[in-house]
Amino acid sequence: MNDHGLQPSACRRLLANRAALIALATILALIALAIVGPYVNPNRYDTLDWANIAMPPGLRHAHWFGTDRLGRDLFVRTLQGTRLSLAIGSIATAVSLAVGIVYGAVAGFVGGRIDHLMVRVIEILSGLPLIFFVIFLTVVFGRNIFLLFFAIGAVSWLNMARIVRGQAMVLRGREFIEAAIAAGAGPARIIFRHIVPNVIGPVIVYATLTVPQIILFESFLSFLGLGVQEPRASLGTLIAQGAAEMESAPWMLLVPGAVLAVLLISFNVLGDALRDALDVKRN
């Protein structure tokens, strides 16, 4: 009985968009590479190759993308970093989806004083300077990757909740919601059966645009040294290390930087294409 999800026509429109297809293929390829890549290369992300320190990229030797200052293989480290960045991006997005949709739909549908209160909570949380919040958490709890998930998840649902609330408020006044109430459906059923599936369009679009935001934010935190810790790498830490060697060994910056750029652009292109494909009014 699961009939919501993408309408076939929206799928068709999305597949007709060449840029979207390329973006989707790139994302899938990067995901696949991030998962299997480290195993097809003999190097590991934390092994040090003392004989080949700061080696430039080349396909004839074992280190395809070169090595860093400690002789660690950049190909494997970049893929491992991509994997971590993608994981943080998708987990935090999933958290923001779950929390944001429920919170927003309840606030928008119930309305009145409860809505007022719920919106104030969103406003307070989004008024919090995130960087100080993360620094504060790291100081109190120490550096921990789960803390990073938590900190990013705690703020990324706010915009999602706002979007869903706005949509839910529009839907609440629609006749089919009244008809559902008149047919005896309780609030929970109205929210999850009649409102949430109808906001899925803007939510998918926004989720696609949230993933790169979170990846970028994680990179930023890692760049500042607040995120992922050695010997693990994320795209952000790799870029931070590369930036320090920019003049002598530019590949250390260019390789992870290029991967991050391609990933972000692909997600944004896909998000835009989804928005166009789901926009019924254009057809």
Next chain:
Amino acid sequence: MSPILNVENLSVAFRGGDAEIAAVRQVSLEVAAGECVAVVGESGCGKTQICLAIMGLLPANARVGGSVRFDGRDLLAAPRAHLNAVRGAKLAMIFQDPQSSLTPHLRIGTQMAEVLVEHRRSGWRDAEAAALAMLRRVRVPDAARRMRQYPHELSGGMRQRVMIGMSLLCEPDVVLADEPTTALDATIQAQVIETLREMRREFRTSIVLVSHDLSVVAGLADRVYVMYAGRVVECASAADLFAHPRHPYTAALMNCVPRISGPVPARLETLPGQPPNPAERIDGCAFAPRCAFATERCAREAPPLRPLEGSTVAACHQPLPR
């Protein structure tokens, strides 16, 4: 016979800025089991608000007074759990615009079956079988295929029949039909009214038909309430009302209906003037400013509803002669 639905002194008012807008003023109406009662009047006279008040669908800024007794219980005072158990099961509503009252992302079969799953705790398979049978009964052609379609794939008349079928799924005691044919074109209107008539015969359901269209009412109703400016101005059996309208407003309404037979008038009659502003206090008869027979007394003193000959009850100081 004791009425199954008994609305007493119902008032609905809305807070709008600093003024309070009275949409329904002290309306009483009753519906007996199996009876079809019509509520007619022009736009804004409070017909729809009565339906919404009965169903408990009024927005938060509405103030409701009086009582709505259904099946021996006052719905206005009942907790939401009771309302949810009654709504859709014993008391159903058909909305004006079938275009927008079906949830767009659910298949017809799914939305219909859900009503049964919710109220009867039926299994999905049984509920879908019952929904299919109901679609056939309300004469939706190719019902099995319609079950799998989405609302936007159906025509307006078809959707309204789906709505009617959905409202009847739990065999309710009363169905409120709020302008069920207004959003449809004329040929489809006739079919939908025919469906309603058949359904009434078949299920012995009481119908509260809200309409501004006297021809719809004439074909279906046993008894008619005529409303003006939030009040009932006349109530009579359909036969009495159409043969002998006693309130000048009722008579004026009927004059506004174009006729096919008889001499062709130079112009279609219209009712001059506007209904009163619902935010204003009305001292006398609300219809007096537009009434051809109004006297000085009409402007000063509000006429109470009083029984006249036959089944008629009217609120007028000088009812028209029979």
